[in-house]
Amino acid sequence: MPTLTAAQRRELEKIEFDAFMAECKSRELLETLSSKWVALILSALREKGALRYNELARTIAGASQKMLTQTLRGLERDGMVTRTVEPTVPVSVTYGLTPLGASLAELVSSVKTWAESNMVDVIAARAEYDDRA
């Protein structure tokens, strides 16, 4: 789809997106956003500012190059991440957050922090559940 015209945008603005609806575009977007890699990448860029590819890879331990590259490309296409190429030798590529990406990063990094902060409660709940079962 080519760049939206103002009229096309106005038409889209009229839609009430609702992710509870199976066929709604926002359900698909929610699925894309519901990814630990998205949460980790956006959290890293939020905490540390713009990062080179290698710095990002070091921060997010255990992410394969393929997964990182694919997720970054998706985030760039969705308007959440900027990709800046400097003509050094070899070229250096830096990733940063757009304002749209920064607004989402705030939310997904709070989910990451929640997982870290409530891990013991979850472990305790699992142990109790398994005990009852």
Add this chain to the structure above:
Amino acid sequence: MPTLTAAQRRELEKIEFDAFMAECKSRELLETLSSKWVALILSALREKGALRYNELARTIAGASQKMLTQTLRGLERDGMVTRTVEPTVPVSVTYGLTPLGASLAELVSSVKTWAESNMVDVIAARAEYDDRA
């Protein structure tokens, strides 16, 4: 693992969980939480209060019974959702949020709302990206 003793819990409280680490338990928990079904179930229970299974299935259009049942069981085991069985004929099963689940529901429902509210910006960004490519 059987129900935690106070001493076991104190030991776990000393750990600094960090989802940027590949082997950290919180990375695995972040993966479990990063699911559109988790986001939709917790958002539904947050918006509507406790719900019977069928009401939940109606709210989250297009979720298969298998997916819904599996996700609910995981959320129950993780201490986020309560499952109450009433001895009617046929038995009626009601799901609700625990305080732990309510605290997560607040965060994931904000991601769902973000997807709905920013859909047009994302569509516009994709169109622009594809135009450049």
